[in-house]
Amino acid sequence: MKVGIIGLGLMGGSFSMDIKNIYKKSKIFGLDSSESNYQMSMKLKLIDGKLDDNNISVMDVVLISVPVDETVKILPDVLNKIGNKTLVIDVGSTKNQICKSVSDHKNRKQFLATHPIAGTENSGPNASVSGLYFGVTNILCEIEKTEKYFLEKAMKIFSDFRMKIIYMDSKSHDEHISYVSHLSHVTSFMLAKTVIEKEKNEKNIFDMAGSGFESTVRLAKSSPNMWAPIFLQNKTNLVKALDNYIKNINDLKSKIENDNKNSILIDLNNINRIKKILGGIKNNNEK
């Protein structure tokens, strides 16, 4: 299998590892706007050569794993350059504008919009993790616009990766994921910001922080170049989610100010249900 990867970061590099793990004879061709990411990917043997205008047409699959604002810009051009057997997949954390960007493209049927629920807070090709895609949920959007041949090609890979497939329209995807993923990133970034601003002496954070703080700000280590465009592209949904979140924070603040212990206890006990829900998630990921 010949695979092209555009964007040699965590998602692209890990995809290469997982493809090579399953399809031993595959050849991976990579492309990145950063020469050092490209060189690092060659050195790490994540790719076997360069993806370019000459060889893109013979690829079986092209994965697009660049920031979502870049995806919108390059996806139409990629669909122009591919061969008539090439499947194009993107793995962006937003889906609506990406789908819109090629809705009238003559090769729309060769594209599948996907969102694998996978990743870490690290970035760059040397953050690649073997098995990142294995067993995780993958949300596919607007599959009715992908021709059967290409959809089956994609499903074969996802099946080999033992992914759990969910189907959604792109608008619903962006609405739900703004809560379950994008909001977490905002709250984590802003928690880290607030603590850094307070503790001018970083040693205080180092000395006093425990595993709870570390867990809650883990996502604040995430790549700004990846996340700023996600926040902006999912602006409408994210702002609504933030409004609800801010309201909840202000409500709890009032209850604290008014010593309303009973009401706080009722709230926190209700929120504790997340334990059961997350227990389900963990069991799911472990399968």
Add this chain to the structure above:
Amino acid sequence: MKVGIIGLGLMGGSFSMDIKNIYKKSKIFGLDSSESNYQMSMKLKLIDGKLDDNNISVMDVVLISVPVDETVKILPDVLNKIGNKTLVIDVGSTKNQICKSVSDHKNRKQFLATHPIAGTENSGPNASVSGLYFGVTNILCEIEKTEKYFLEKAMKIFSDFRMKIIYMDSKSHDEHISYVSHLSHVTSFMLAKTVIEKEKNEKNIFDMAGSGFESTVRLAKSSPNMWAPIFLQNKTNLVKALDNYIKNINDLKSKIENDNKNSILIDLNNINRIKKILGGIKNNNEK
């Protein structure tokens, strides 16, 4: 060594395990307002018997590991009942009101206010973890009010636990810890609340959440009975921290609404410093 533990939850049960691990011949006597916690602690062999008004005076050490509003209520009475060789330690996440509650007590010199930076999101005696106290930071407050004999008794245990000791006054402790710990708990609880309210169908959360969401809401599984009193007892500091946090969230929201990508990128890049700071924390904990 004879050790009394008042409050047989995660912190109390784990203390018992770590004491028994280091001092093989120690005997642990426990007390809990919940009969089932007491029975469970006996069953798990976390304790060897009941702590009561008859044997409390012969204890070498009494650990208080109950919610912080309970600590304030029972601490003076505990200091009344102990023998003249008994050291009393509390492990609450607030220190100012606890210190105040016994500032004029005739046995104040036998008490040491501590805050080990240790814990998990789980609670109850069966959440006890062996080694929870080993190697972690322990913040000691107002040590000048603890008599040398009792301070040395405590330091021997902390040294055997290989704890890293920090000294603070109780007001500074509560101010800094409101940012580095209490704020994380509020943001995590409220993130979980916002997502649960949005996703009436909990399967959506189960299906769409990844490890990032799981990490960010981990603290929302924490014990309400422990955390509601902490929020209230550290109200003044926590409300200030929340005001700063809400301001930061609102600022980012405005930047998203105004498509101010450059400013968001500058922010997130600056916040990424938390990676270096937390790297230090991790190395520290691993020592």
